[in-house]
Amino acid sequence: MTIRIIIVDDHGVVRQGLRMYLSSDREIEIVGEARNGAEAVQLARQLQPDVVLMDLLMPVMDGITATRIIRQDMSDTEVVALTSVLEDAAVVDAMRAGAIGYLLKDTEARELIRAIKAAALGQVELSSPIAARLMKGLRSPEPDLRALTDREAQVLGWLARGKSNKDISQALGLSEQTVKTHVSHILKKLGLPSRTQAALYALQAGLASDL
Amino acid sequence: MRDLLLHATYLLPVLLTVLYVVVDLIIDHELYGRGFFSWSHAIVAGAVLLATAAVVAHGAQARRRSEMQALATQEELVARIRERTAELELANAHLQAEIRERERTEDALRTSETKYRMLFQNMAEGFALYELLYDGEGRAVDWKVVEVNASYAQHTGLRPEEVLGRRGSEKFPHAVSSYLPHFERVVSTQAAHSIETYAEAVGRFQRVSTFPAGGPFFANIIEDISQRKQEEDDLCASEEKFAKVFHFAPDAICLIERETLVVLDANEAFGRLFGYKSSDVIGAEWRKLGITSLGEADRLGALLDREDEVLDHEMELTSPSGSVAFVLVSVIPVTVRNELRTLLIAHDITARKRSQEALRKAEAELALGLQARAALEERQHLARELHDSVSQALYGVSLAVNTALALYDDDRAKSLEALHYALEQSRAALTEMRALIFELRPESLESEGLVAAISKQADALRARSEVEIRLALPEEPEIPLRMKEALYRIVQEALNNVIKHAHATKVDIQLQCDGLRIVVDVRDDGVGFDARAEHPGHLGLKSMRERAQALDGTLEIASAPGQGASIRASIPITQGPVKPD
Numbered sequence: 116m117t118i119r120i121i122i123v124d125d126h127g128v129v130r131q132g133l134r135m136y137l138s139s140d141r142e143i144e145i146v147g148e149a150r151n152g153a154e155a156v157q158l159a160r161q162l163q164p165d166v167v168l169m170d171l172l173m174p175v176m177d178g179i180t181a182t183r184i185i186r187q188d189m190s191d192t193e194v195v196a197l198t199s200v201l202e203d204a205a206v207v208d209a210m211r212a213g214a215i216g217y218l219l220k221d222t223e224a225r226e227l228i229r230a231i232k233a234a235a236l237g238q239v240e241l242s243s244p245i246a247a248r249l250m251k252g253l254r255s256p257e258p259d260l261r262a263l264t265d266r267e268a269q270v271l272g273w274l275a276r277g278k279s280n281k282d283i284s285q286a287l288g289l290s291e292q293t294v295k296t297h298v299s300h301i302l303k304k305l306g307l308p309s310r311t312q313a314a315l316y317a318l319q320a321g322l323a324s325d326l
Numbered sequence: 327m328r329d330l331l332l333h334a335t336y337l338l339p340v341l342l343t344v345l346y347v348v349v350d351l352i353i354d355h356e357l358y359g360r361g362f363f364s365w366s367h368a369i370v371a372g373a374v375l376l377a378t379a380a381v382v383a384h385g386a387q388a389r390r391r392s393e394m395q396a397l398a399t400q401e402e403l404v405a406r407i408r409e410r411t412a413e414l415e416l417a418n419a420h421l422q423a424e425i426r427e428r429e430r431t432e433d434a435l436r437t438s439e440t441k442y443r444m445l446f447q448n449m450a451e452g453f454a455l456y457e458l459l460y461d462g463e464g465r466a467v468d469w470k471v472v473e474v475n476a477s478y479a480q481h482t483g484l485r486p487e488e489v490l491g492r493r494g495s496e497k498f499p500h501a502v503s504s505y506l507p508h509f510e511r512v513v514s515t516q517a518a519h520s521i522e523t524y525a526e527a528v529g530r531f532q533r534v535s536t537f538p539a540g541g542p543f544f545a546n547i548i549e550d551i552s553q554r555k556q557e558e559d560d561l562c563a564s565e566e567k568f569a570k571v572f573h574f575a576p577d578a579i580c581l582i583e584r585e586t587l588v589v590l591d592a593n594e595a596f597g598r599l600f601g602y603k604s605s606d607v608i609g610a611e612w613r614k615l616g617i618t619s620l621g622e623a624d625r626l627g628a629l630l631d632r633e634d635e636v637l638d639h640e641m642e643l644t645s646p647s648g649s650v651a652f653v654l655v656s657v658i659p660v661t662v663r664n665e666l667r668t669l670l671i672a673h674d675i676t677a678r679k680r681s682q683e684a685l686r687k688a689e690a691e692l693a694l695g696l697q698a699r700a701a702l703e704e705r706q707h708l709a710r711e712l713h714d715s716v717s718q719a720l721y722g723v724s725l726a727v728n729t730a731l732a733l734y735d736d737d738r739a740k741s742l743e744a745l746h747y748a749l750e751q752s753r754a755a756l757t758e759m760r761a762l763i764f765e766l767r768p769e770s771l772e773s774e775g776l777v778a779a780i781s782k783q784a785d786a787l788r789a790r791s792e793v794e795i796r797l798a799l800p801e802e803p804e805i806p807l808r809m810k811e812a813l814y815r816i817v818q819e820a821l822n823n824v825i826k827h828a829h830a831t832k833v834d835i836q837l838q839c840d841g842l843r844i845v846v847d848v849r850d851d852g853v854g855f856d857a858r859a860e861h862p863g864h865l866g867l868k869s870m871r872e873r874a875q876a877l878d879g880t881l882e883i884a885s886a887p888g889q890g891a892s893i894r895a896s897i898p899i900t901q902g903p904v905k906p907d
Binding site: 126127128129131132133135136138139140174199220221224225 | 713714717718719721722723724725726728729732733740744747751754790791792826827
């Protein structure tokens with residue numbers, strides 16, 4: 116099973132490099148390229164990719180706006196922000212907009228593939244410095260975790276421990292698709308755009324340690 | 327008879343002589359008609375005649391005896407007559423002189439009297455002779471008018487005939503109480519005295535000088551001093567006004583004694599300016615006040631020592647309390663009642679100075695801020711450029727090399743392809759890097775020229791975008807460096823906009839120089855924009871226009887949505903072709 120991705124960047128040289136490098140991994144299939152956020156949203160609707168590799172600073176529509184739209188409209192499509200150091204502040208905004216992960220352009224190339232695969236598995240990464248910043252920036256009032264069903268709370272607990280959809284399905288004896296559906300319900304109930312943020316709230320509420 | 331005849335013969339010449347002498351005297355001294363027939367002569371002559379007759383009558387016998395005696399007597403008589411005649415002549419001469427002197431004196435007296443009477447009648451001052459009147463107990467109770475001159479009427483409003491012989495209490499009932507003691511004093515002390523008074527009857531100020539005139543009499547001279555009074559009043563009013571101006575003037579004013587530098591007067595503003603009470607200042611010596619001028623320590627002292635006028639001399643003064651004031655000092659030497667003094671006026675311009683200072687500072691800060699902003703903008707521009715170009719290109723290169731490494735074992739052909747791509751991208755990155763370094767070194771524009779700079783910029787853009795860039799550039803124009811800088815920045819910004827926003831496929835850059843103007847056109851076939859709309863966040867267009875306008879040039883933007891855009895900067899070469907300096 117391949118991971119279908121869309122590459123979004125306004126620099127041709129970057130798109131070409133990414134296509135070239137990511138194509139070298141057999142699990143990844145590049146289904147489309149976009150030069151800005153607007154094109155990305157359009158392509159994502161059209162192609163329903165697993166992951167969107169999203170540059171943040173682009174003309175016409177920036178990556179953050181595009182991320183928000185994609186996460187709202189297509190909860191099964193995960194967004195990984197790809198950015199240079201210059202846009203460090205924008206990374207936090209991207210995560211708030213619903214990106215599951217982020218990568219700096221100076222990150223080692225293998226990490227890029229690992230991050231895309233983790234995103235495709237629905238794995239939340241809370242060890243990054245960006246996550247700590249997200250923690251500080253949690254909005255108040257906190258979403259009410261009591262609205263969740265026991266099963267949903269269980270799923271969220273696993274999510275917060277950095278488990279993938281597959282891990283969770285195995286742990287709970289569910290199908291992967293059922294786990295995805297649970298996560299989707301959780302985000303809707305909590306009014307959150309990303310697993311990452313849901314996981315952060317779960318950590319705060321002690322859901323992860325209950326297990 | 328013979329004796330008689332004999333006597334007669336003696337007597338006759340004697341008688342004839344006497345007669346002759348008498349007649350001669352009378353004729354000689356013209357005593358006729360003057361009422362001055364000399365009785366003494368007549369008496370003498372008569373006596374001689376009588377004596378002669380007696381001699382004739384008293385005896386003839388004696389005649390003979392006395393003939394000799396008579397002859398002697400006759401001779402003696404003749405001598406005595408001559409002697410007496412001379413005495414008489416002398417006495418007469420004295421008498422004549424005396425008479426003439428007396429006549430002259432009387433004439434002079436008459437003349438003088440006339441003269442003084444005329445003066446008395448014609449003098450402008452009123453004159454009156456009065457007699458002080460006493461009651462039974464010797465107390466002065468009134469006075470009587472004895473004589474007045476013509477002017478008296480003017481000074482009192484009363485004609486001489488109205489007042490002569492009348493009493494003061496009749497004519498001046500209200501004045502008795504005030505004048506009587508004065509008159510009485512003059513009469514009792516016999517010393518002149520004068521008073522100043524206001525005569526309501528004529529509405530004038532007068533000086534009445536009273537002199538003793540013997541016994542109970544005294545004289546008044548009335549002098550009109552209204553004009554002098556008016557002048558004095560005017561002076562008073564003017565002094566009062568000056569005093570008000572002095573004390574309430576907004577400028578600090580003090581009056582300093584020139585020799586000793588003692589402050590004679592100072593107004594409230596002076597106290598305010600230097601932080602004193604006026605009362606502390608007045609009477610103090612200037613130097614002890616401790617007011618100093620900054621910089622040259624004694625500059626203020628030097629001003630005070632000068633003998634000419636100094637106007638609006640700007641200086642910075644410090645009072646002992648440490649307050650500093652910027653003032654315009656005027657030092658004006660004045661002479662008051664023959665005393666040399668110095669008027670020091672200090673106009674406080676501290677507030678003005680401070681605001682000027684603040685303005686200058688703000689302007690300097692603004693200039694600095696503008697410089698800093700320009701530098702910051704330049705840095706941001708370079709950062710953007712690095713991010714947009716070199717950084718992305720290098721990322722592309724690293725991805726390509728990573729690809730080559732990943733595929734090296736499995737797919738040698740694709741690995742090689744990736745390496746070629748990496749090489750190509752690293753060359754492009756190098757070109758862009760050169761363009762950026764060119765920008766970082768302002769002297770490159772000077773050494774390599776505008777045409778080369780634009781060409782490099784175009785090369786860099788070609789390397790990173792698919793836009794076709796066409797250049798129409800002349801030979802390097804001979805224009806000042808600042809013009810080249812402005813044109814280069816305008817082109818750079820315009821190209822930036824094209825790459826960022828226009829989605830163009832083609833850009834034409836044209837530079838034209840006809841010796842009068844230099845014109846640069848940047849034209850693209852992109853999406854265009856509404857050139858008439860405001861572009862508030864769009865600093866690019868604004869800074870392009872500012873650059874052109876700073877050189878008296880213009881910037882025209884022609885564009886409409888969907889129709890591409892054209893930017894034309896036109897700058898006049900006012901001084902003709904100039905070698906870049």
